[in-house]
């Protein structure tokens with residue numbers, strides 16, 4: 033039993049090193065894509081929840097998880113997908129939001145389930161913090177982003193879509 | 196995720212329901228993707244490319260759930276069936292038309308998705324409920340976008356109005372095909388898996404008719420005894436695999452690359 037706890041810790045430690053392929057300053061653990069880990073006998077199960085189900089980076093993420101765990105000596109690796117509860121930007125903590133901002137992406141507003149309301153609220157510029165910004169496009173370069181423009185520092189920036 | 200259907204639920208009808216959802220999303224996603232590089236402005240190019248990617252993702256989720264029930268892979272479902280094995284409605288397979296038609300089709304579809312996915316939040320089949328809860332917020336971005344375009348283009352200029360009205364005339368009877376009855380649907384309703392297409396259609400009419408109205412667009416409906424009644428012939432057939440030549444052409448296009456080298460690994 034003690035051995036199992038140790039293994040789980042080691043696995044988490046390894047998983048915490050995997051960067052999000054689209055936002056390299058964040059890890060899949062910080063992004064809450066990796067939800068839980070179970071170790072039973074020789075089998076490791078990693079439960080993941082996709083951000084957007086059409087996200088083309090999901091396969092790359094799964095490959096990376098498998099190869100890291102294989103390097104760690106895990107032989108039977110099982111990846112499970114869960115939608116219960118569905119992935120949501122409400123799960124991202126303050127540190128993660130700050131890392132997004134420092135990367136130049138405006139973090140998603142908290143929405144408590146009302147997505148439309150967040151579209152009306154001001155989105156501070158991640159560069160100069162001005163609230164004089166406007167949406168250029170409600171869709172962006174990846175499924176999880178929208179394009180905004182800052183009228184103060186005159187730069188366009190991405191905003192992580194509240195979901 | 197273990198998807199096994201509890202023995203008290205109608206398994207065959209559930210598979211048909213999932214297949215209809217999956218096939219609809221696949222075809223609309225493909226049609227939306229045809230705007231990549233061709234939309235009238237860059238923002239719409241980005242928007243329809245994103246929406247296409249989402250819809251294809253949604254078809255993948257439904258096919259994956261089906262795979263857990265039948266063992267047949269999503270790739271096999273999308274790329275190895277012949278065109279007359281699909282159960283999508285005609286609506287999603289028609290050519291993309293002009294941008295007005297694209298906008299109106301997308302809006303009528305997105306509103307139907309909103310109604311359908313919200314109602315599945317009560318489903319007695321828990322996998323269906325979980326997938327619906329995942330897709331609903333993604334779809335709501337599509338609806339906000341397409342509804343915004345309908346509201347702006349419906350009465351912006353004489354030309355935009357006449358094009359949008361022509362699009363509604365064409366797309367509305369087609370969109371009713373989303374609600375064509377499925378075989379075994381009564382079993383889905385009595386088992387509380389799915390509230391039934393007639394119920395969803397009523398909710399959908401209550402949602403879209405006022406929006407079209409506010410945009411000065413006339414839908415082929417009449418108000419009767421406080422209910423909205425349809426005054427056009429719905430474009431049915433797809434759920435029973437009776438398709439138009441447009442689907443044949445779409446499926447050929449969709450499967451062209453795959454069929455060149457079916458065993459290739461991407």
Ligand SMILES: [Zn+2]
Pocket residue numbers: 157158159160161162182183184185186187
């Ligand atoms: Zn700024």
